[in-house]
Amino acid sequence: MLFSELTFLYIFLPVCLILNIVFRKYTAAKNAVLLVMSLLFYAWGEPVYVLLMIGTSLLSWWLGLCINRRRTKKVLALSVVLTLAPLIFFKYSGFLAGIVGVKFNGPTMPIGISFYTFQIISYLADVYRGTAKAQRNPFYLMLYVSLFPQLIAGPIVRYVDVEREINGRQVTGEDFTDGVLRFLAGLGKKVILADTVGGVMASVLANPLSELSALGAWGVMLCYTFQIYFDFSGYSDMAIGLGKMLGFKYNENFNHPYISVSIKDFWRRWHISMSSFFRDYIYIPMGGNRRHQLFNMLVVWAATGLWHGAGWNFILWGLYFFLLLTAEKYLMKKIKVPAPISVPVTFVLVMLGWVLFYFEDMGQALQMYKIMFGGGTGSDLLAGPQLLSVIPTLVICAVGSTPLPVRVKDKVISAIPEWARVILETAFVIVMLLACTAMIVSGTYSPFLYFRF
Amino acid sequence: MKKHNKKFEVKNITSLTFITFIVAGAVMLFALPKDKISAEENRVLSKSPVPTAYTLTKGGYSRGVNSYLNDHFPFRDSLIDISSRLSGLVKYQGGDVTLIPQSSAVEGSSEFAAVANDVMIYDGRAMEVFKYDDLSVERYADALNGIQRSISQKAPETRVFSMVVPTSYEFYAPAAYKNGVHSESGAIDKLNGLLSDGVIPVDAEKYLRRVVAKGEYVYFRTDHHWTTEGAYAGYKAFCAKAGLKAMASKGKYTVPGEFLGTLYNSVRRDSLKAQYDSVEVHYPPEVESCYGYADAAMNTEYEFFPLMDPEGYDNKYITFLGGDKPLVKLTGANHNGKTLLVVKDSYSNAMSLFFLENYETVYLLDPRLTPANLADFCREHEVDDVLLENYALVLSNCGMADILGGLYGE
Structure with a gap:
């Protein structure tokens, strides 16, 4: 199930929130309801693979207890291997088979497996380090793994961050309202902005790349750059908002990454829960900055690429950032570039990275680079009018990806009385629900020109 | 506190x-x-x-x-309107040519693949952007050749014609947008080159271009169909190829009411609303009977009027035959004993009655709505000619080729 589906918004969510309110005084009952709802949420899209998630959760519960009893590297390593095994089989077996020349397409990948596998690894590592207590209740650990707000698309929530809330949580009216506002802001980012620029991008790229000029190629990649940000950060906003409505406080996953002054800065602001996972559970344990740093970086960035998808383009995308970060570290060390230059340069470098991320076919990625740098002969006949039409949306996206809207909102809110704030926020709720529902419904409105009459 | x-x-x-x-x-x-x-x-x-x-x-x-x-x-309808207006707010709507992306399919709502190509608005007219690929053309040609092969075995005297009707995009889109894979005539030529000798291609494009050049009302501005004028040109193209004398025009009447068609409903732009269409109808030859059937086996039969009054309907194109039906049998006053089977899409609805000038019996079979074995049908109903008609967008995906592929068993 997706947050931007009517089934979620108008059936699942009201039922879940009402039950959460009814059982608000009883933690065990609230957890039972949330566990059942989370499993239903997952089973709705993955009716068979929900069993895999349940099995993996139970295994990790047992492994956590084992690690708690015998804190040895061997037990930890074995636990991590066992946890990673389903991920490797379902996500990478086809890719690995291709590398060794075996014909095997691999099974369908269960949704969210990368996210929940990493959550489990963080739990096991934290139990090993002693920063988290092993959970004795298997259902509570299953609840941590399957919590529906972050299950499908993150953020990667660490057990230590929600441990206390699983064992007992309270939702204040203020938390709930903040959660509602955050959820709707995320939903709007996804269905109004990301889907609009994404629709144009998909339509343009449905035609041969050779039809694009350099301007058209940059235009379409700009659409993708904003689509991926508003889509992904929108989902994180929705997860954080839903978490708040249910009594969980998740850490931020994005911090205006497109105003970064360097690539290093970008990765401190983009998908923070993933980059901090790699830092804390791979980079630092390998030696971090202290020994063979370059090798550690290489492994981390190859793994980052591979985590995003089983394909060479993802590995190259990760290695592209390894190269940029290495260059920044050694070449740009002593050069101080002012923000008016470093921000657009970083933005363009990230944008060039998205080419590798988007095109799984390396031939197409290279063709796109060639066109972007003047090697194209297309005239943007079909792309031109579409990209022109989406310019206002791109401007909204550009402004929306800076801290400006939040600052303006905070200033307005602090300057007006409480009642006016409530009116404004309530109006925001109605307008966003109406607008997002309209966009979702119209997304399915597709006249069958070639069917009846 | x-x-x-x-x-x-x-x-x-x-x-x-x-x-x-x-x-x-x-x-x-x-x-x-x-x-x-x-x-x-x-x-x-x-x-x-x-x-x-x-x-x-x-x-x-x-x-x-x-x-x-x-x-x-x-x-839902009001929400779709809100969504169109919201899209208008976040998108620039100026420029000579507007291209509006369309979603490719509605999951689970039909067994047929949806054709929802991007829509172009140009010069007050909405058109589906055409783009073909070689595979779709080859698959469509294979299906037509297979049907002809199968018919030739069971009804060797039956002639098989193919008519792929260009859409308004071919005539009214800016010239620069009709090159290469975006050329409907190019795709149709490619298809005709792949047809076996037994399939006779009908050049509807030539006849349509003539009436378009005269400034006639050949295609709707807000709908993806041709008008009665376009259908009449298509009919004449068929007659020319089949060696028949085409019916002379007996004049036209106009159906009351404004018509905003499928393409308007798809994009809901105010600029199009002002360009609403009207439905005209060429007076057809005399119709003696008109029966509809639920399937090709003709088990359930009902009589209906072939030109309905669309008052109260938004979609005025249903004037012609009341919309698509699995199978229709028309009989006319020309008692020459000849029978035509049209395997058709909705374009033929506006054209079908003209055939009664030349055939006593005309069957209209919509393969999207009923399965059938065309060779058996031709033998059982002593069909003289078969016309396989579709509009050009069938060459942009394999959906129709797959459906036609199910009409013959070898």
């Missing part, structure tokens, strides 16, 4: 509004009556899915529920 409580309650108004809104949406979703078809979208709306062990484990049930909710959401 008292102040804090008051503040707490005021804040709850926002949360309560949110919960009330989504709960009210859920209640209305279940309580309000449901439509069966969407006239604006020309399609049957999703039915409530039935859970089975198979659909529950394969995910089909959840997809079915999603489609059902999407199709039957309360005030």
